[in-house]
Amino acid sequence: MLKRLILGTLCFSSLAMFSLFAQEEDPNAEYHKRFAAIPVPGKTPFDTVEKRREMYLSGYRSGYFWAEGPQNHFACPTNPNDWNGPVIRGWIEGWQAGAQAGGTGALPAKYGRFLAWDTAAANDATAWSQPVHGLQARLSVTSKEVVAGTPILSTYLELRNVAGVVNVMEIPLDPETIQFTVTNADGKTVPPSNGPFDGMTVPLGMTRLPHDSTLRFNISARGAGIRPGAAAHLDLGPKSNWSFPQGITGTYYLHAKFDIAKANNDQWWGTIEIPKIKIPVTGK
Incomplete structure:
Protein backbone atom coordinates (compact mmCIF):
# COMPACT_ATOMS: atom_id res chain seq x y z
CA MET A 1 0.00 0.00 0.00
CA LEU A 2 2.83 2.33 0.92
CA LYS A 3 4.64 1.54 -2.36
CA ARG A 4 1.49 2.33 -4.34
CA LEU A 5 1.12 5.63 -2.48
CA ILE A 6 4.73 6.58 -3.16
CA LEU A 7 4.49 5.65 -6.84
CA GLY A 8 1.23 7.55 -7.17
CA THR A 9 2.78 10.59 -5.56
CA LEU A 10 5.80 10.41 -7.88
CA CYS A 11 3.60 10.06 -10.95
CA PHE A 12 1.46 12.99 -9.84
CA SER A 13 4.56 15.10 -9.19
CA SER A 14 6.01 14.24 -12.60
CA LEU A 15 2.77 15.12 -14.35
CA ALA A 16 2.53 18.36 -12.41
CA MET A 17 6.10 19.32 -13.33
CA PHE A 18 5.48 18.43 -17.00
CA SER A 19 2.32 20.52 -16.98
CA LEU A 20 4.21 23.40 -15.37
CA PHE A 21 6.97 23.31 -18.00
CA ALA A 22 4.45 22.96 -20.81
CA GLN A 23 2.73 26.13 -19.65
CA GLU A 24 5.97 28.14 -19.74
CA GLU A 25 6.21 30.39 -22.77
CA ASP A 26 8.97 30.05 -25.33
CA PRO A 27 11.43 32.87 -24.49
CA ASN A 28 11.89 33.47 -28.22
CA ALA A 29 8.21 33.27 -29.11
CA GLU A 30 8.01 37.00 -29.84
CA TYR A 31 10.94 36.82 -32.25
CA HIS A 32 9.52 33.75 -33.97
CA LYS A 33 6.19 35.52 -34.39
CA ARG A 34 7.78 38.67 -35.82
CA PHE A 35 10.02 36.61 -38.10
CA ALA A 36 7.06 34.68 -39.50
CA ALA A 37 5.14 37.92 -40.09
CA ILE A 38 7.83 39.48 -42.29
CA PRO A 39 6.32 40.32 -45.71
CA VAL A 40 8.02 38.42 -48.52
CA PRO A 41 7.74 38.98 -52.28
CA GLY A 42 5.24 36.90 -54.21
CA LYS A 43 7.79 36.31 -56.96
CA THR A 44 11.49 35.60 -56.57
CA PRO A 45 14.42 35.29 -59.00
CA PHE A 46 14.43 31.52 -58.31
CA ASP A 47 10.79 30.50 -58.79
CA THR A 48 11.67 27.76 -61.28
CA VAL A 49 13.60 25.75 -58.66
CA GLU A 50 11.69 25.24 -55.41
CA LYS A 51 14.76 24.56 -53.25
CA ARG A 52 16.49 27.73 -54.41
CA ARG A 53 13.27 29.68 -53.94
CA GLU A 54 13.07 28.49 -50.34
CA MET A 55 16.71 29.47 -49.80
CA TYR A 56 16.02 32.94 -51.18
CA LEU A 57 12.95 33.48 -48.97
CA SER A 58 14.79 32.25 -45.89
CA GLY A 59 17.59 34.72 -46.58
CA TYR A 60 15.07 37.47 -47.33
CA ARG A 61 13.38 37.08 -43.94
CA SER A 62 16.74 37.02 -42.17
CA GLY A 63 17.94 40.18 -43.93
CA TYR A 64 14.68 42.01 -43.24
CA PHE A 65 14.81 40.93 -39.59
CA TRP A 66 18.39 42.20 -39.29
CA ALA A 67 17.47 45.54 -40.88
CA GLU A 68 14.88 46.19 -38.18
CA GLY A 69 17.66 47.10 -35.77
CA PRO A 70 20.45 45.98 -33.41
CA GLN A 71 17.92 44.35 -31.06
CA ASN A 72 17.67 41.56 -33.66
CA HIS A 73 21.43 41.07 -34.06
CA PHE A 74 21.77 38.01 -31.83
CA ALA A 75 22.73 35.58 -34.62
CA CYS A 76 25.60 35.90 -37.09
CA PRO A 77 24.51 36.50 -40.71
CA THR A 78 25.15 33.69 -43.17
CA ASN A 79 28.65 33.66 -44.66
CA PRO A 80 28.69 33.95 -48.47
CA ASN A 81 30.10 30.95 -50.32
CA ASP A 82 29.81 29.10 -53.63
CA TRP A 83 26.61 27.20 -52.89
CA ASN A 84 24.33 29.65 -51.05
CA GLY A 85 23.93 32.41 -53.63
CA PRO A 86 20.10 32.42 -53.36
CA VAL A 87 20.33 32.88 -49.58
CA ILE A 88 22.76 35.79 -49.87
CA ARG A 89 20.73 37.51 -52.57
CA GLY A 90 17.58 37.06 -50.50
CA TRP A 91 19.40 38.36 -47.40
CA ILE A 92 20.52 41.55 -49.14
CA GLU A 93 17.19 42.25 -50.83
CA GLY A 94 15.37 41.54 -47.58
CA TRP A 95 17.70 43.94 -45.79
CA GLN A 96 17.02 46.59 -48.45
CA ALA A 97 13.27 46.16 -47.96
CA GLY A 98 13.63 46.33 -44.19
CA ALA A 99 15.73 49.49 -44.39
CA GLN A 100 13.18 51.07 -46.71
CA ALA A 101 10.49 50.24 -44.16
CA GLY A 102 12.38 52.26 -41.55
CA GLY A 103 14.89 49.76 -40.18
CA THR A 104 18.19 50.98 -38.77
CA GLY A 105 20.33 47.84 -38.90
CA ALA A 106 23.39 48.42 -41.11
CA LEU A 107 24.36 45.97 -43.84
CA PRO A 108 27.20 43.65 -42.70
CA ALA A 109 30.45 44.47 -44.48
CA LYS A 110 30.84 40.95 -45.90
CA TYR A 111 27.79 41.52 -48.11
CA GLY A 112 29.06 44.77 -49.65
CA ARG A 113 30.55 43.17 -52.76
CA PHE A 114 27.16 41.67 -53.69
CA LEU A 115 25.27 44.97 -53.88
CA ALA A 116 25.63 45.34 -57.65
CA TRP A 117 23.10 42.62 -58.56
CA ASP A 118 20.42 44.97 -59.83
Missing part, protein backbone atom coordinates in the same frame (compact mmCIF):
# COMPACT_ATOMS: atom_id res chain seq x y z
CA THR A 119 22.70 47.73 -61.09
CA ALA A 120 25.06 45.88 -63.41
CA ALA A 121 22.41 45.04 -66.00
CA ALA A 122 20.83 48.47 -65.73
CA ASN A 123 24.15 50.24 -66.20
CA ASP A 124 24.99 48.05 -69.19
CA ALA A 125 21.93 49.42 -70.97
CA THR A 126 22.67 53.04 -70.09
CA ALA A 127 22.44 55.40 -73.04
CA TRP A 128 25.59 56.89 -74.47
CA SER A 129 25.96 60.61 -74.96
CA GLN A 130 25.46 62.12 -78.37
CA PRO A 131 28.67 61.78 -80.43
CA VAL A 132 30.79 64.93 -80.54
CA HIS A 133 33.62 64.86 -83.06
CA GLY A 134 33.48 61.08 -82.99
CA LEU A 135 33.52 60.64 -79.19
CA GLN A 136 30.78 59.29 -76.92
CA ALA A 137 30.70 58.86 -73.14
CA ARG A 138 28.56 57.29 -70.45
CA LEU A 139 28.64 56.66 -66.70
CA SER A 140 28.01 53.62 -64.53
CA VAL A 141 27.71 53.44 -60.76
CA THR A 142 27.92 50.40 -58.54
CA SER A 143 28.86 49.39 -55.00
CA LYS A 144 31.70 47.00 -54.25
CA GLU A 145 32.41 47.49 -50.56
CA VAL A 146 30.96 48.65 -47.25
CA VAL A 147 32.86 50.87 -44.80
CA ALA A 148 31.48 51.58 -41.32
CA GLY A 149 28.15 50.14 -42.42
CA THR A 150 27.95 52.45 -45.45
CA PRO A 151 27.94 51.17 -49.07
CA ILE A 152 30.72 52.94 -50.99
CA LEU A 153 29.77 53.77 -54.57
CA SER A 154 32.26 53.42 -57.41
CA THR A 155 31.74 55.57 -60.50
CA TYR A 156 33.09 54.61 -63.91
CA LEU A 157 33.51 56.74 -67.02
CA GLU A 158 33.38 54.98 -70.36
CA LEU A 159 34.62 56.56 -73.60
CA ARG A 160 33.93 55.24 -77.10
CA ASN A 161 35.54 56.19 -80.41
CA VAL A 162 32.87 56.19 -83.13
CA ALA A 163 34.69 58.50 -85.52
CA GLY A 164 34.56 57.70 -89.20
CA VAL A 165 38.34 57.76 -89.53
CA VAL A 166 40.90 55.13 -88.57
CA ASN A 167 43.22 57.49 -86.74
CA VAL A 168 43.83 57.01 -83.03
CA MET A 169 41.86 59.59 -81.04
CA GLU A 170 43.81 61.54 -78.42
CA ILE A 171 41.75 63.02 -75.57
CA PRO A 172 43.44 65.40 -73.08
CA LEU A 173 40.84 64.76 -70.38
CA ASP A 174 41.46 65.76 -66.78
CA PRO A 175 38.87 63.93 -64.59
CA GLU A 176 39.09 66.72 -62.02
CA THR A 177 37.46 69.09 -64.51
CA ILE A 178 34.37 66.93 -64.98
CA GLN A 179 31.27 68.68 -63.65
CA PHE A 180 28.99 66.42 -61.59
CA THR A 181 25.42 67.04 -60.48
CA VAL A 182 23.00 64.90 -58.47
CA THR A 183 19.26 65.35 -58.90
CA ASN A 184 16.17 63.73 -57.43
CA ALA A 185 13.21 62.26 -59.31
CA ASP A 186 11.72 65.76 -59.70
CA GLY A 187 14.86 67.05 -61.36
CA LYS A 188 15.84 69.21 -58.39
CA THR A 189 19.54 69.50 -57.64
CA VAL A 190 20.78 67.77 -54.49
CA PRO A 191 23.59 69.84 -52.93
CA PRO A 192 26.84 67.94 -52.32
CA SER A 193 27.92 67.21 -48.76
CA ASN A 194 31.48 68.45 -49.35
CA GLY A 195 32.72 67.93 -45.82
CA PRO A 196 36.36 67.42 -44.81
CA PHE A 197 38.42 65.93 -47.64
CA ASP A 198 41.79 64.24 -47.38
CA GLY A 199 42.85 62.52 -50.56
CA MET A 200 45.02 62.71 -53.63
CA THR A 201 44.61 62.02 -57.34
CA VAL A 202 46.95 60.67 -59.99
CA PRO A 203 46.99 62.53 -63.33
CA LEU A 204 45.31 60.57 -66.09
CA GLY A 205 47.57 61.84 -68.83
CA MET A 206 46.67 61.66 -72.49
CA THR A 207 43.92 59.14 -73.25
CA ARG A 208 44.31 57.35 -76.59
CA LEU A 209 41.40 55.52 -78.23
CA PRO A 210 41.97 53.44 -81.37
CA HIS A 211 39.25 53.38 -84.01
CA ASP A 212 36.07 51.57 -82.91
CA SER A 213 37.31 51.04 -79.35
CA THR A 214 36.00 51.60 -75.82
CA LEU A 215 37.81 52.49 -72.59
CA ARG A 216 36.27 52.23 -69.11
CA PHE A 217 37.97 53.47 -65.94
CA ASN A 218 37.16 54.34 -62.34
CA ILE A 219 36.87 58.07 -61.64
CA SER A 220 35.91 57.80 -57.97
CA ALA A 221 37.82 59.71 -55.31
CA ARG A 222 38.81 58.42 -51.86
CA GLY A 223 39.05 61.48 -49.68
CA ALA A 224 35.63 62.51 -48.36
CA GLY A 225 34.65 61.58 -44.82
CA ILE A 226 32.32 58.58 -44.60
CA ARG A 227 29.22 58.85 -42.42
CA PRO A 228 28.73 55.56 -40.52
CA GLY A 229 25.53 53.68 -41.32
CA ALA A 230 24.55 55.86 -44.29
CA ALA A 231 22.52 54.55 -47.23
CA ALA A 232 25.32 55.31 -49.71
CA HIS A 233 28.51 57.34 -50.10
CA LEU A 234 29.38 58.92 -53.46
CA ASP A 235 32.84 60.52 -53.66
CA LEU A 236 33.88 62.24 -56.88
CA GLY A 237 36.29 64.76 -55.43
CA PRO A 238 36.55 67.53 -52.82
CA LYS A 239 33.73 69.55 -54.39
CA SER A 240 31.60 66.65 -55.58
CA ASN A 241 30.78 64.18 -52.82
CA TRP A 242 27.42 63.14 -51.43
CA SER A 243 26.39 61.18 -48.34
CA PHE A 244 22.88 59.71 -48.54
CA PRO A 245 21.41 59.23 -45.04
CA GLN A 246 19.81 55.97 -44.03
CA GLY A 247 16.05 55.88 -44.51
CA ILE A 248 15.82 58.38 -47.35
CA THR A 249 13.18 57.82 -50.00
CA GLY A 250 12.99 58.61 -53.68
CA THR A 251 15.29 58.10 -56.65
CA TYR A 252 18.52 59.95 -57.35
CA TYR A 253 20.52 60.47 -60.53
CA LEU A 254 24.09 61.41 -61.36
CA HIS A 255 24.77 63.77 -64.28
CA ALA A 256 28.16 64.69 -65.73
CA LYS A 257 29.59 67.08 -68.28
CA PHE A 258 33.10 67.84 -69.48
CA ASP A 259 34.51 70.45 -71.81
CA ILE A 260 37.91 70.41 -73.52
CA ALA A 261 39.09 73.50 -75.34
CA LYS A 262 40.62 73.18 -78.78
CA ALA A 263 44.41 72.99 -78.60
CA ASN A 264 45.33 71.63 -82.02
CA ASN A 265 43.87 69.51 -84.79
CA ASP A 266 45.52 66.32 -83.50
CA GLN A 267 43.59 66.19 -80.21
CA TRP A 268 39.91 65.84 -79.48
CA TRP A 269 38.05 68.90 -78.28
CA GLY A 270 34.43 69.73 -77.55
CA THR A 271 31.72 69.44 -74.90
CA ILE A 272 30.15 66.14 -73.82
CA GLU A 273 26.96 66.02 -71.75
CA ILE A 274 26.57 62.51 -70.37
CA PRO A 275 23.04 61.14 -69.83
CA LYS A 276 22.01 60.74 -66.21
CA ILE A 277 22.53 57.43 -64.44
CA LYS A 278 20.48 56.13 -61.51
CA ILE A 279 22.42 56.07 -58.25
CA PRO A 280 22.03 52.76 -56.37
CA VAL A 281 21.12 54.13 -52.96
CA THR A 282 20.76 50.71 -51.37
CA GLY A 283 19.57 51.75 -47.94
CA LYS A 284 16.22 53.08 -49.16
Whole structure:
Protein backbone atom coordinates (compact mmCIF):
# COMPACT_ATOMS: atom_id res chain seq x y z
CA MET A 1 0.00 0.00 0.00
CA LEU A 2 2.83 2.33 0.92
CA LYS A 3 4.64 1.54 -2.36
CA ARG A 4 1.49 2.33 -4.34
CA LEU A 5 1.12 5.63 -2.48
CA ILE A 6 4.73 6.58 -3.16
CA LEU A 7 4.49 5.65 -6.84
CA GLY A 8 1.23 7.55 -7.17
CA THR A 9 2.78 10.59 -5.56
CA LEU A 10 5.80 10.41 -7.88
CA CYS A 11 3.60 10.06 -10.95
CA PHE A 12 1.46 12.99 -9.84
CA SER A 13 4.56 15.10 -9.19
CA SER A 14 6.01 14.24 -12.60
CA LEU A 15 2.77 15.12 -14.35
CA ALA A 16 2.53 18.36 -12.41
CA MET A 17 6.10 19.32 -13.33
CA PHE A 18 5.48 18.43 -17.00
CA SER A 19 2.32 20.52 -16.98
CA LEU A 20 4.21 23.40 -15.37
CA PHE A 21 6.97 23.31 -18.00
CA ALA A 22 4.45 22.96 -20.81
CA GLN A 23 2.73 26.13 -19.65
CA GLU A 24 5.97 28.14 -19.74
CA GLU A 25 6.21 30.39 -22.77
CA ASP A 26 8.97 30.05 -25.33
CA PRO A 27 11.43 32.87 -24.49
CA ASN A 28 11.89 33.47 -28.22
CA ALA A 29 8.21 33.27 -29.11
CA GLU A 30 8.01 37.00 -29.84
CA TYR A 31 10.94 36.82 -32.25
CA HIS A 32 9.52 33.75 -33.97
CA LYS A 33 6.19 35.52 -34.39
CA ARG A 34 7.78 38.67 -35.82
CA PHE A 35 10.02 36.61 -38.10
CA ALA A 36 7.06 34.68 -39.50
CA ALA A 37 5.14 37.92 -40.09
CA ILE A 38 7.83 39.48 -42.29
CA PRO A 39 6.32 40.32 -45.71
CA VAL A 40 8.02 38.42 -48.52
CA PRO A 41 7.74 38.98 -52.28
CA GLY A 42 5.24 36.90 -54.21
CA LYS A 43 7.79 36.31 -56.96
CA THR A 44 11.49 35.60 -56.57
CA PRO A 45 14.42 35.29 -59.00
CA PHE A 46 14.43 31.52 -58.31
CA ASP A 47 10.79 30.50 -58.79
CA THR A 48 11.67 27.76 -61.28
CA VAL A 49 13.60 25.75 -58.66
CA GLU A 50 11.69 25.24 -55.41
CA LYS A 51 14.76 24.56 -53.25
CA ARG A 52 16.49 27.73 -54.41
CA ARG A 53 13.27 29.68 -53.94
CA GLU A 54 13.07 28.49 -50.34
CA MET A 55 16.71 29.47 -49.80
CA TYR A 56 16.02 32.94 -51.18
CA LEU A 57 12.95 33.48 -48.97
CA SER A 58 14.79 32.25 -45.89
CA GLY A 59 17.59 34.72 -46.58
CA TYR A 60 15.07 37.47 -47.33
CA ARG A 61 13.38 37.08 -43.94
CA SER A 62 16.74 37.02 -42.17
CA GLY A 63 17.94 40.18 -43.93
CA TYR A 64 14.68 42.01 -43.24
CA PHE A 65 14.81 40.93 -39.59
CA TRP A 66 18.39 42.20 -39.29
CA ALA A 67 17.47 45.54 -40.88
CA GLU A 68 14.88 46.19 -38.18
CA GLY A 69 17.66 47.10 -35.77
CA PRO A 70 20.45 45.98 -33.41
CA GLN A 71 17.92 44.35 -31.06
CA ASN A 72 17.67 41.56 -33.66
CA HIS A 73 21.43 41.07 -34.06
CA PHE A 74 21.77 38.01 -31.83
CA ALA A 75 22.73 35.58 -34.62
CA CYS A 76 25.60 35.90 -37.09
CA PRO A 77 24.51 36.50 -40.71
CA THR A 78 25.15 33.69 -43.17
CA ASN A 79 28.65 33.66 -44.66
CA PRO A 80 28.69 33.95 -48.47
CA ASN A 81 30.10 30.95 -50.32
CA ASP A 82 29.81 29.10 -53.63
CA TRP A 83 26.61 27.20 -52.89
CA ASN A 84 24.33 29.65 -51.05
CA GLY A 85 23.93 32.41 -53.63
CA PRO A 86 20.10 32.42 -53.36
CA VAL A 87 20.33 32.88 -49.58
CA ILE A 88 22.76 35.79 -49.87
CA ARG A 89 20.73 37.51 -52.57
CA GLY A 90 17.58 37.06 -50.50
CA TRP A 91 19.40 38.36 -47.40
CA ILE A 92 20.52 41.55 -49.14
CA GLU A 93 17.19 42.25 -50.83
CA GLY A 94 15.37 41.54 -47.58
CA TRP A 95 17.70 43.94 -45.79
CA GLN A 96 17.02 46.59 -48.45
CA ALA A 97 13.27 46.16 -47.96
CA GLY A 98 13.63 46.33 -44.19
CA ALA A 99 15.73 49.49 -44.39
CA GLN A 100 13.18 51.07 -46.71
CA ALA A 101 10.49 50.24 -44.16
CA GLY A 102 12.38 52.26 -41.55
CA GLY A 103 14.89 49.76 -40.18
CA THR A 104 18.19 50.98 -38.77
CA GLY A 105 20.33 47.84 -38.90
CA ALA A 106 23.39 48.42 -41.11
CA LEU A 107 24.36 45.97 -43.84
CA PRO A 108 27.20 43.65 -42.70
CA ALA A 109 30.45 44.47 -44.48
CA LYS A 110 30.84 40.95 -45.90
CA TYR A 111 27.79 41.52 -48.11
CA GLY A 112 29.06 44.77 -49.65
CA ARG A 113 30.55 43.17 -52.76
CA PHE A 114 27.16 41.67 -53.69
CA LEU A 115 25.27 44.97 -53.88
CA ALA A 116 25.63 45.34 -57.65
CA TRP A 117 23.10 42.62 -58.56
CA ASP A 118 20.42 44.97 -59.83
CA THR A 119 22.70 47.73 -61.09
CA ALA A 120 25.06 45.88 -63.41
CA ALA A 121 22.41 45.04 -66.00
CA ALA A 122 20.83 48.47 -65.73
CA ASN A 123 24.15 50.24 -66.20
CA ASP A 124 24.99 48.05 -69.19
CA ALA A 125 21.93 49.42 -70.97
CA THR A 126 22.67 53.04 -70.09
CA ALA A 127 22.44 55.40 -73.04
CA TRP A 128 25.59 56.89 -74.47
CA SER A 129 25.96 60.61 -74.96
CA GLN A 130 25.46 62.12 -78.37
CA PRO A 131 28.67 61.78 -80.43
CA VAL A 132 30.79 64.93 -80.54
CA HIS A 133 33.62 64.86 -83.06
CA GLY A 134 33.48 61.08 -82.99
CA LEU A 135 33.52 60.64 -79.19
CA GLN A 136 30.78 59.29 -76.92
CA ALA A 137 30.70 58.86 -73.14
CA ARG A 138 28.56 57.29 -70.45
CA LEU A 139 28.64 56.66 -66.70
CA SER A 140 28.01 53.62 -64.53
CA VAL A 141 27.71 53.44 -60.76
CA THR A 142 27.92 50.40 -58.54
CA SER A 143 28.86 49.39 -55.00
CA LYS A 144 31.70 47.00 -54.25
CA GLU A 145 32.41 47.49 -50.56
CA VAL A 146 30.96 48.65 -47.25
CA VAL A 147 32.86 50.87 -44.80
CA ALA A 148 31.48 51.58 -41.32
CA GLY A 149 28.15 50.14 -42.42
CA THR A 150 27.95 52.45 -45.45
CA PRO A 151 27.94 51.17 -49.07
CA ILE A 152 30.72 52.94 -50.99
CA LEU A 153 29.77 53.77 -54.57
CA SER A 154 32.26 53.42 -57.41
CA THR A 155 31.74 55.57 -60.50
CA TYR A 156 33.09 54.61 -63.91
CA LEU A 157 33.51 56.74 -67.02
CA GLU A 158 33.38 54.98 -70.36
CA LEU A 159 34.62 56.56 -73.60
CA ARG A 160 33.93 55.24 -77.10
CA ASN A 161 35.54 56.19 -80.41
CA VAL A 162 32.87 56.19 -83.13
CA ALA A 163 34.69 58.50 -85.52
CA GLY A 164 34.56 57.70 -89.20
CA VAL A 165 38.34 57.76 -89.53
CA VAL A 166 40.90 55.13 -88.57
CA ASN A 167 43.22 57.49 -86.74
CA VAL A 168 43.83 57.01 -83.03
CA MET A 169 41.86 59.59 -81.04
CA GLU A 170 43.81 61.54 -78.42
CA ILE A 171 41.75 63.02 -75.57
CA PRO A 172 43.44 65.40 -73.08
CA LEU A 173 40.84 64.76 -70.38
CA ASP A 174 41.46 65.76 -66.78
CA PRO A 175 38.87 63.93 -64.59
CA GLU A 176 39.09 66.72 -62.02
CA THR A 177 37.46 69.09 -64.51
CA ILE A 178 34.37 66.93 -64.98
CA GLN A 179 31.27 68.68 -63.65
CA PHE A 180 28.99 66.42 -61.59
CA THR A 181 25.42 67.04 -60.48
CA VAL A 182 23.00 64.90 -58.47
CA THR A 183 19.26 65.35 -58.90
CA ASN A 184 16.17 63.73 -57.43
CA ALA A 185 13.21 62.26 -59.31
CA ASP A 186 11.72 65.76 -59.70
CA GLY A 187 14.86 67.05 -61.36
CA LYS A 188 15.84 69.21 -58.39
CA THR A 189 19.54 69.50 -57.64
CA VAL A 190 20.78 67.77 -54.49
CA PRO A 191 23.59 69.84 -52.93
CA PRO A 192 26.84 67.94 -52.32
CA SER A 193 27.92 67.21 -48.76
CA ASN A 194 31.48 68.45 -49.35
CA GLY A 195 32.72 67.93 -45.82
CA PRO A 196 36.36 67.42 -44.81
CA PHE A 197 38.42 65.93 -47.64
CA ASP A 198 41.79 64.24 -47.38
CA GLY A 199 42.85 62.52 -50.56
CA MET A 200 45.02 62.71 -53.63
CA THR A 201 44.61 62.02 -57.34
CA VAL A 202 46.95 60.67 -59.99
CA PRO A 203 46.99 62.53 -63.33
CA LEU A 204 45.31 60.57 -66.09
CA GLY A 205 47.57 61.84 -68.83
CA MET A 206 46.67 61.66 -72.49
CA THR A 207 43.92 59.14 -73.25
CA ARG A 208 44.31 57.35 -76.59
CA LEU A 209 41.40 55.52 -78.23
CA PRO A 210 41.97 53.44 -81.37
CA HIS A 211 39.25 53.38 -84.01
CA ASP A 212 36.07 51.57 -82.91
CA SER A 213 37.31 51.04 -79.35
CA THR A 214 36.00 51.60 -75.82
CA LEU A 215 37.81 52.49 -72.59
CA ARG A 216 36.27 52.23 -69.11
CA PHE A 217 37.97 53.47 -65.94
CA ASN A 218 37.16 54.34 -62.34
CA ILE A 219 36.87 58.07 -61.64
CA SER A 220 35.91 57.80 -57.97
CA ALA A 221 37.82 59.71 -55.31
CA ARG A 222 38.81 58.42 -51.86
CA GLY A 223 39.05 61.48 -49.68
CA ALA A 224 35.63 62.51 -48.36
CA GLY A 225 34.65 61.58 -44.82
CA ILE A 226 32.32 58.58 -44.60
CA ARG A 227 29.22 58.85 -42.42
CA PRO A 228 28.73 55.56 -40.52
CA GLY A 229 25.53 53.68 -41.32
CA ALA A 230 24.55 55.86 -44.29
CA ALA A 231 22.52 54.55 -47.23
CA ALA A 232 25.32 55.31 -49.71
CA HIS A 233 28.51 57.34 -50.10
CA LEU A 234 29.38 58.92 -53.46
CA ASP A 235 32.84 60.52 -53.66
CA LEU A 236 33.88 62.24 -56.88
CA GLY A 237 36.29 64.76 -55.43
CA PRO A 238 36.55 67.53 -52.82
CA LYS A 239 33.73 69.55 -54.39
CA SER A 240 31.60 66.65 -55.58
CA ASN A 241 30.78 64.18 -52.82
CA TRP A 242 27.42 63.14 -51.43
CA SER A 243 26.39 61.18 -48.34
CA PHE A 244 22.88 59.71 -48.54
CA PRO A 245 21.41 59.23 -45.04
CA GLN A 246 19.81 55.97 -44.03
CA GLY A 247 16.05 55.88 -44.51
CA ILE A 248 15.82 58.38 -47.35
CA THR A 249 13.18 57.82 -50.00
CA GLY A 250 12.99 58.61 -53.68
CA THR A 251 15.29 58.10 -56.65
CA TYR A 252 18.52 59.95 -57.35
CA TYR A 253 20.52 60.47 -60.53
CA LEU A 254 24.09 61.41 -61.36
CA HIS A 255 24.77 63.77 -64.28
CA ALA A 256 28.16 64.69 -65.73
CA LYS A 257 29.59 67.08 -68.28
CA PHE A 258 33.10 67.84 -69.48
CA ASP A 259 34.51 70.45 -71.81
CA ILE A 260 37.91 70.41 -73.52
CA ALA A 261 39.09 73.50 -75.34
CA LYS A 262 40.62 73.18 -78.78
CA ALA A 263 44.41 72.99 -78.60
CA ASN A 264 45.33 71.63 -82.02
CA ASN A 265 43.87 69.51 -84.79
CA ASP A 266 45.52 66.32 -83.50
CA GLN A 267 43.59 66.19 -80.21
CA TRP A 268 39.91 65.84 -79.48
CA TRP A 269 38.05 68.90 -78.28
CA GLY A 270 34.43 69.73 -77.55
CA THR A 271 31.72 69.44 -74.90
CA ILE A 272 30.15 66.14 -73.82
CA GLU A 273 26.96 66.02 -71.75
CA ILE A 274 26.57 62.51 -70.37
CA PRO A 275 23.04 61.14 -69.83
CA LYS A 276 22.01 60.74 -66.21
CA ILE A 277 22.53 57.43 -64.44
CA LYS A 278 20.48 56.13 -61.51
CA ILE A 279 22.42 56.07 -58.25
CA PRO A 280 22.03 52.76 -56.37
CA VAL A 281 21.12 54.13 -52.96
CA THR A 282 20.76 50.71 -51.37
CA GLY A 283 19.57 51.75 -47.94
CA LYS A 284 16.22 53.08 -49.16
